[in-house]
Amino acid sequence: MQRSFIAKNPSVLIFLACLALFTLIVTVLSEGFGVGVISTSFVKTLGKTLCLCLVAVAMDLIWGFTGILSLGHFAFFGLGGYMIGMWLMYERTRLIVVESLSQTEIPATSSEIIDGIGNQIFGVVGSSDFPLIWAFSDSLVLQLAMVVLVPGVLALVFGWLAFRSRVTGVYLSILTQAMTLALALYLFQNDSGLRGNNGLSGLQNLPGVTASQDEVSLWFLWASALALGLGYLLAAWVVSGKLGSVIIGIRDNEARVRFLGYSVETYKLVVFTFTACIAAIAGALYYPQAGIINPAEIAPIASIYLAVWVAIGGRGRLYGAVIGAAFVSLLSTWFTGGQAPDIPLGFYTIKWVDWWLVLLGLSFVAVTLFAPKGMGGLVDLLTQRKSPNRHGANLGPDDGALREQEASQ
Amino acid sequence: MNTLLEVSGVSVTFDGFRAINNLSFQIGDAELRAVIGPNGAGKTTFMDIVTGKTRPDEGRVIWGDKSQSLLKMNEAKIAQAGIGRKFQKPTVFEDQTVQENLLMALKKPRGWLSVLMYRPSTADLEKTANLAKEIGLLDALSRKSGELSHGQKQWLEIGMLLAQEPRLLLVDEPAAGMTPQEREHTTDLLLEAAKTRAVVVVEHDMEFVRRLNCKVTVLHEGSVLAEGSLDHVTSNQNVIDVYLGR
Numbered sequence: 001m002q003r004s005f006i007a008k009n010p011s012v013l014i015f016l017a018c019l020a021l022f023t024l025i026v027t028v029l030s031e032g033f034g035v036g037v038i039s040t041s042f043v044k045t046l047g048k049t050l051c052l053c054l055v056a057v058a059m060d061l062i063w064g065f066t067g068i069l070s071l072g073h074f075a076f077f078g079l080g081g082y083m084i085g086m087w088l089m090y091e092r093t094r095l096i097v098v099e100s101l102s103q104t105e106i107p108a109t110s111s112e113i114i115d116g117i118g119n120q121i122f123g124v125v126g127s128s129d130f131p132l133i134w135a136f137s138d139s140l141v142l143q144l145a146m147v148v149l150v151p152g153v154l155a156l157v158f159g160w161l162a163f164r165s166r167v168t169g170v171y172l173s174i175l176t177q178a179m180t181l182a183l184a185l186y187l188f189q190n191d192s193g194l195r196g197n198n199g200l201s202g203l204q205n206l207p208g209v210t211a212s213q214d215e216v217s218l219w220f221l222w223a224s225a226l227a228l229g230l231g232y233l234l235a236a237w238v239v240s241g242k243l244g245s246v247i248i249g250i251r252d253n254e255a256r257v258r259f260l261g262y263s264v265e266t267y268k269l270v271v272f273t274f275t276a277c278i279a280a281i282a283g284a285l286y287y288p289q290a291g292i293i294n295p296a297e298i299a300p301i302a303s304i305y306l307a308v309w310v311a312i313g314g315r316g317r318l319y320g321a322v323i324g325a326a327f328v329s330l331l332s333t334w335f336t337g338g339q340a341p342d343i344p345l346g347f348y349t350i351k352w353v354d355w356w357l358v359l360l361g362l363s364f365v366a367v368t369l370f371a372p373k374g375m376g377g378l379v380d381l382l383t384q385r386k387s388p389n390r391h392g393a394n395l396g397p398d399d400g401a402l403r404e405q406e407a408s409q
Numbered sequence: 410m411n412t413l414l415e416v417s418g419v420s421v422t423f424d425g426f427r428a429i430n431n432l433s434f435q436i437g438d439a440e441l442r443a444v445i446g447p448n449g450a451g452k453t454t455f456m457d458i459v460t461g462k463t464r465p466d467e468g469r470v471i472w473g474d475k476s477q478s479l480l481k482m483n484e485a486k487i488a489q490a491g492i493g494r495k496f497q498k499p500t501v502f503e504d505q506t507v508q509e510n511l512l513m514a515l516k517k518p519r520g521w522l523s524v525l526m527y528r529p530s531t532a533d534l535e536k537t538a539n540l541a542k543e544i545g546l547l548d549a550l551s552r553k554s555g556e557l558s559h560g561q562k563q564w565l566e567i568g569m570l571l572a573q574e575p576r577l578l579l580v581d582e583p584a585a586g587m588t589p590q591e592r593e594h595t596t597d598l599l600l601e602a603a604k605t606r607a608v609v610v611v612e613h614d615m616e617f618v619r620r621l622n623c624k625v626t627v628l629h630e631g632s633v634l635a636e637g638s639l640d641h642v643t644s645n646q647n648v649i650d651v652y653l654g655r
Contacts, residue, residue, distance in 0.1 A: 249505070260514055
């Protein structure tokens with residue numbers, strides 16, 4: 001009677017196989033270890049796309065499965081990036097400062113070194129002292145823990161306040177937007193301690209690593225693929241069990257779940273915090289590949305893009321979210337990168353850099369109206385999966401207690 | 410017979426409208442009770458109060474052997490204490506199979522960690538199969554519950570209630586929209602359930618109430634108008650005036 005997890009969810013195996021194949025092909029074609037067909041910058045784009053796919057999986061868990069349209073998950077993504085960026089920047093600056101001070105005749109004291117690092121990092125915002133939040137930045141282990149802890153605690157506190165007062169639906173979405181906007185505005189300030197609108201930069205250079213970017217880009221691609229694979233597996237395992245049943249139940253009828261004896265608020269909080277941690281890990285892998293993070297990355301619009309990817313890819317199925325994020329973000333790179341050919345109409349030339357957002361918006365509306373299952377719905381055409389026929393759903397006491405046959409007469 | 414639930418002196422006002430007015434109600438350990446009354450009599454609000462959805466302005470709701478007050482508990486806690494509720498409209502989780510619906514309702518720890526680690530044991534699967542048999546959905550175990558007919562959804566919801574193993578079942582219009590045969594089956598299910606637990610049925614349909622053959626409470630304008638056997642209350646002049654006479 002009991003079948004294994006993989007046997008019940010063949011899509012997980014297919015997905016993992018596709019991901020492994022993709023990683024292998026990119027490696028073989030790369031400049032670092034392969035024949036050099038794919039440029040290093042494109043390898044980075046692909047690696048970043050894998051991270052976006054991972055945060056889309058998190059978004060699908062919270063929106064597609066639990067029914068909470070969070071428009072703030074990019075805040076957690078960005079925070080994860082900031083946390084790893086602090087160590088990368090500190091450590092690399094330290095190496096440079098130590099190197100330059102070693103030229104002097106008198107050996108530098110440790111306080112001179114720390115002052116030097118502070119000057120280098122914070123000179124741009126007119127300061128040289130380390131703010132309190134940089135206290136752990138000299139330790140990779142602690143800073144890696146902060147990647148999960150800081151966004152996790154923020155999500156826990158925010159979620160506890162929001163869910164406890166039973167804020168739902170569009171009001172919750174607005175609250176999450178307010179959260180990410182407030183965070184972005186705070187980080188924009190020079191005295192926020194994270195270099196204001198300059199953000200953290202030079203993150204692509206790993207301290208103490210002499211390998212070229214050709215190789216480093218592949219390391220990150222592999223790490224991103226591994227994180228996506230593990231994240232997908234974990235998410236699929238969570239939703240395949242009874243917890244999955246409960247959160248889908250919360251999406252479809254919150255009150256009913258409550259009367260079954262499940263504490264809906266606790267479940268929402270758990271999923272919200274869990275997905276925030278996944279988003280943070282994705283961000284921590286993304287920004288070393290991007291090389292720079294600044295507060296604009298966590299502007300409200302970023303989280304809305306995330307929802308658009310998941311909607312276009314198909315809510316409520318994990319591979320849909322991955323397909324949506326990969327397809328739309330790569331397409332977006334192509335259009336906004338100036339690679340898409342302009343379309344001359346004689347009287348007007350459509351420049352895709354300007355018109356891409358319009359196209360994206362239109363396709364979002366079109367998907368919502370005409371294909372609510374998104375691109376993932378195409379898989380149903382192949383596997384002939386049918387959605388439940390909801391006849392009779394609205395019959396009952398409210399419609400004069402008609403049976404379906406009576407109602408149709 | 411021990412009193413399982415005691416509601417006394419409860420009043421609720423919605424925007425100045427008194428939905429429940431000094432209502433008192435008692436039910437014993439293994440008792441079947443029908444609650445009837447015209448629209449707006451406060452039948453559903455009464456259920457909302459007992460299940461914790463609505464907080465009354467005044468009054469007491471006392472539950473069980475330890476005489477706990479239900480007014481301080483939230484919906485989930487009340488459900489865990491042993492009160493199950495069936496809504497007017499069949500509300501099952503349409504995107505999930507009949508078996509998943511039943512497994513979710515089975516009496517098990519409700520904390521998120523134990524739910525996360527939970528994998529159905531053979532005994533649990535057997536239990537759901539037995540329940541499915543009882544409600545006539547054995548063949549439909551692996552079907553999505555959204556595909557079921559209206560009557561089948563009602564049964565599934567009753568099955569989910571039974572899976573919860575509550576000590577008190579609150580059932581809101583279980584026979585609405587059912588064929589005569591379906592109604593008979595529903596009556597049997599409720600009578601069977603009432604042997605081991607308390608069941609409160611809210612119903613409009615007199616024929617259905619007659620078949621339940623139990624004590625009847627008539628509500629009117631938020632308080633109890635009459636109580637007793639069906640014949641007793643239907644011969645009560647007040648009841649005839651406000652309800653049956655129309």
